Each structure stands twice: as structure tokens, then as C-alpha cells.
Amino acid sequence: MADRADVVIIGAGAAGLFAGIWAGRTNPQRRIVLLDGARRLGAKILVAGGGRCNVTHDVVDETAYAGSSRNAIKKVLRRFDVPQTVAFFRELGVELKREETGKLFPVTDDAHTVLDALLAAVRQVNAFILHPYRIESVEKVDGGFRISGKRGTMEAANVILATGGRALPKSGSDGHGYTIARSLGHSITPRVFPALVPLTLPRDHFVCDLSGVTIPATLEVRASSGKKLVAFTDSTLCTHFGLSGPSVLDISRYYTAAKFDDPGATLFINWLPDKTPEQVDADLLALGRVSPFRYLHAFMPERLARALCEQASVEPTVPADRLTREQRKSLVRTITALPLPVTGDRGFTYAEVTAGGVPLSEIHLETMESRVCPGLYLCGEICDVDGRIGGYNFQWAWSSGYVAGVSVGRE
């Protein structure tokens, strides 16, 4: 005879823990069990934000997300917003502080504070967490679901699928949740790909020789027609394999998505984000005896300033008034609109989040209950929703986990 619970939550990451807490708070009579395949719980919470856990952002709205329709995303986000998130954590004894970027972190600067508080809140509502307890399959049976894994079988009236996506697979989120969702009648978006991921360049590209250089820059995706599709300005890091840093992570999913539909789409970088090509051209014209290198070095590290001159075939120390028109134009292009021959990305192992998943159109957004499999709820990164860097992905996990938890508690 299988063990029986009222609610089984598969996955005890950010979304699953939140769903468990709110299911228990909504209906303390229900027997709630969380099952997680990981040996160590909360791996992603602990690594997030460099070990400090960027819990949310000061201003969260649907424009920071991609995947399903923004209108659908908004409906869920507004059910549990940032002030509610701040109040929730405060009630658990986790005070959040806002940093200059708008990101919110625990005042302790330690992600353990967040994980420990969530685990304590789960215990407080008498929900159980069993792990490592990886689930292989979920079947619909009379009166609910049969949930099976190597460690055994459970039955439950309701299941919340909170298995995450495929990012950082060693944390336990290896994409098996998609197989489970499919087996229960859901579709998965035709494309599931790494988002918030560093991008790679050919090993002999000059950027790879600038490993360690960090600079604010604008990354922009343009269609093969030349149309500007999307741009992000933020800190940009040159690495031995290509580019990383917030601007690159933010643009990565848009670049990858654009390439699927338009193989000629290209990523451009402006190394002087405060300046347009026209302004740089005017600046160079006004330099007189000053060299382009000196001009650039005022804004960026010496290695980068020198490399940009070399890329434009301009002798770095030549006085600017000796540049030919062609050389000046080439320098302007190299500085403000350099095409990057991206070879790919660092894959799910290095991605912070997954683009794609279960479309929100298959979920009742007022409850997060499946439209195709009554009694099944979904929340978190398994859904086709991915946010920018800055706490947006956790906010999606909190908001959608809250809606799923409260709704299943009311069943």
C-alpha cells in the first residue's frame, strides 16, 4: 500500500518550499509532503547572488520577463508582489536591504539565512520534506495521483510540480520535470534553452585575450535586416572564453531566440555606452594632436583601449588629426557597434535559468492549476517564464509558488 498525502510537492526549491508553506498556512489540516531528488536541499538558493541570495528586486513588473505572454506573467506576479515578499521574509526574521542596483539581499549577506528561514517555515506548518527522493513518474489514478520513484510510491489528491528547469543540473534540476509534465498531458515549448548564460567567442578573438577586463557596455541584438531588437547596458566582463557579466547574461536569451528565427541576427557591443557613433566621431574629430588611445584610455582600461585601436587598424599613439576618414570611421564602428562572432553559450551548466517550459496558456493563472490535468499544479521555473538578472527569477518562484500553495490549500 502506497503512502498517502493530501498534497505532494515534487521539488523543494524556491517555488516548492513557498508552495508548501502557503498550502500549510491556508489549510493546516492537510498532509503536505515535499519530495526532492537532491542530497542537499536549496542548492540554488545557496549559490544565488554569489552566496548572498538576491531574493527579489525593488521594482518587479512583467517587462523584466520573457517566455509566456507578459500579460499572463503579470497576473501571477501581482498576486504576491515585492512588498508582500519583503513582509513575508521579515515575519520569518529575514530583513532585506536594497542595494544601489535595486536588488534586495538579506542584511546578513548570507543565503543560508534565506534557506534556513524557509525550511523553518515549512516545519512550522507541519509539512514534511523527504530527500533525496527523486520522482521518476506521476500517474493519474482514481482519487488523485500515484507518484513513483526508486525510493517508493506515494499517492496524493493533489500534486504540485515544482521541479525547476534545466539550469545548473547538478543541483537536481535536470529537466525530468518536463517529462513528468508531458506524461500528464502538458506540452513543453518547442525550444528549451539556457538563459542568463555567458556567451562564447572564437578562442583567437581579441576579447578572449582581455580576460579580466570589466567595463560598462551596451550589448544589442540586431536582426539580419539591421533592425534593433533589444539592448542591455550594464557591467560586461571579458573572459578567456568570450563574454560574461550582467549585460551579457541579460541579452543571452534574446540573442539565442533571435538566432533561431533569423540566423543572420547579430550581437553588437558599444564599449562607450554613454556615446552614440556620431558623438564618438565628433570627439575624434576634435582631438587634434591627442591620440585615439589617450581618448579611449580616459574611459576604459589600457589593454582594451589599445586592443580597440588595433582592431580598427589604427596605430594607438598616432595623433587623431592624422587619421584618414576611413580609419576614423573604422574606429567609430569598432568602439560603438562592434559585431561579435558569437559561437554559442556556456550551456545549462553555467546558465542561471531556463528559457522555455510549460506554457502559461496551459495553466489557470488564478490558481496555477493545470488546464489539462485537474488536480495538478505547477509553479516556478518549470513554467515558460524567465526573468532578467536581479532577483526577478526568485520573485517568479515566490509569486507562482504562493498562488499554487494557497489554491491547493483551499481544495
Ligand SMILES: Cc1cc2nc3c(=O)[nH]c(=O)nc-3n(C[C@H](O)[C@H](O)[C@H](O)COP(=O)(O)OP(=O)(O)OC[C@H]3O[C@@H](n4cnc5c(N)ncnc54)[C@H](O)[C@@H]3O)c2cc1C
Ligand atoms: C548560479 C545561479 C545563481 C542564481 N542567482 C539568482 C539570484 O540571485 N536571484 C534570482 O532571482 N534568481 C537566481 N537564480 C535563478 C533561481 O535560482 C531560479 O530561478 C529558482 O531557484 C527557480 O526555483 P524553482 O523552485 O522553480 O526551481 P529549482 O530551484 O531549480 O528547484 C527545483 C527542485 O526540484 C528538484 N527536482 C527536480 N527534478 C526532480 C525530480 N524528478 N524528483 C524530485 N525532485 C526533483 C531539484 O532537486 C530542485 O531542488 C540563480 C540560478 C543559478 C543557477
